Amino acid sequence: MKNRSRNSYIAAVCIIAVVIIIAIVAVVRIRPHASSSLKAEADDTRVRLEAMADRDISSAQETIDQVQGPGEEETEVVHEGGGEIVFSLDGGMLPLEELREYNYKEIFSDCVVLGDSIAMGLDSYGILNSSEVFAVVGVYIGQVDASLTNAAAMNPKKAFFTYGVNDLNTYEYQLDWYRDDYTSLLKRAQELMPNTELYVALILPVTDYALSEQPNYARMDEYNEIIKEVCDELGVHWMDLSFTFLDEYYDDDGIHAYPEFYYGWLYYMAVGSGLIQEGESQ
């Protein structure tokens, strides 16, 4: 009796053992051996694909431009060697309805706009594509190296610099530091984007209310003078777009803008840089 129960006990253990062995065999299945020629082919393909990924986008872009032709919108750059871009506003600024007509995403498709929270509005209000706006909220010019590198990686035809308002609070009365930092910003940009036309927009004005809240803004003109001088020295274009910032476009803080502001700002940026001809209809 006892013997039998022991036998059945051993039998049960054996069965469990067999089951475990089967399970282990199931897990450690013989891996299908890839033939060595297949491995060689995969390695070769990988090398080719890696080479494709490392290709320079500027040469591909050149080929595309050649085939697709220079396009009508590609107008001659008017201001060789930098300097001020002057707007002849004989008929006054275009009305908003007309400014809205333009397809700015298309117009700026090979360009980048760099800036702070004001430029950020271009992306968040959907006026430009994210790939055209390289903005970081609250930055001053000493902090923008990463934006510059990312923007340069897009191989843009034109780059617009719209920094400024935060600089006044950062540098305060240290105008020499500001001059040094602006010089290195533009030099770095020229170095990273040797084939890109650079444009600097002067710092946009703030309202009296903003001025009363933050006295640093009173140095606006001195700052803009420095920007002009640095641009002239380095052969970079600059433009004063303050006329596009109408009173009704100011947000409550007297610094930031309502969406309506951006159409005029971009339109004159595009006109000033030759992306569109003034008065040319869409």
Add this chain to the structure above:
Amino acid sequence: MRKKQRDERKKANRILAVFLVVALVGFMIVNLAVKDRESSALENRSLSQRPRITWQGITSGTFMERFETYESDQFVGRDAFREIYTFFRRVGGKHEENGVYLGKSRQLLEDISVPDPKLLSEDINGLNLYAQTYPDVTTHVLLVPDAADILSDRLPTFASVADQDSLFLDFRAQLDESIVWMDAAPVLRAHTDEKLYYLTDPHWTTQAAYDVFVETASDLGIEDPYVTEYESLCATYLFNGTLASTSGFHLGLKEQIDVMLPVNETAYVVTYVEEQEKTASLYSVEALDTRDKYALFFGGNYPLIEIDTASEDESVLLVVKDSFANCYLPFLIPHYGKIIVVDPRYYSGSINEVTDTYGVTETLFLYSGNTFFTDANLNGFLEAD
């Protein structure tokens, strides 16, 4: 004699008791010692982490519940135990797990999804409205049948799935007559001698995408789809797809992903708009080092991609798609000046906005039957704002 027997039994009992204690304590110690994993590449999901002890958690019981799922997720040897489990289910005659059939010839097949009638009719209205709003833009629809439809003979015996052909037929009949229907099913049925679907993944192969491209190119107005010659190259032979990981079947099976590279390439630049990146390649080699090797094509799915090409053709094609399009898109490059690719699962804008912004001249909706009929994001994209 009796005493000896009793002693032996005692000894056996002792061994068993010791073994039991060792097993219990051993597993506990190993479980404590082995570091928790953040996610399981095999199951393609993140694993639950050790819950924090709070008074509230203990009194409400959520702590214990969380601890239980944490333990079962982080149990040492989880992957091996899962495989043993599916092995026994297979031996026991189970041929379906999480909506995946274990078919003949090692083929895994995803169950055919049946559309929610309300969602589908909204999609149809959206498509028709779009075609009517833009009469100058030719709208094309290319639904790719799934493996369980084309390879239905590989389904396990007695398994029955919905008839995808008739789902397509119903859908097609409700589309505006200006919409061009591109019929992939007959092309694929004529090529069942080739490997059309991965064994362990729901996607079609590059070869299948190429077959459908060349044989339906005339629907897209492409005159000579053979103008560019391609060479088919193995990019990896170590692919194990998501059907294997969701079902647990064939987790050890490795298969090949091919790319077809043009002999004379048309130059192009790919812009990942929201990621603010540009590249001169359609392939993301890094994906080959991950489990998700199908992401080799375009690095996976992105909200909005622009492809500028050096094609002589000036038309602008908008492709609204799921991941099935990723291995098909490369064949379009020589034939369009610009291709805009939108994945509505990730893109928040509307189709009218995209069409206007880019001056789209032709539109292609490319989905697999299963994703199209279960997708709940296309509708929002089609809605005019």
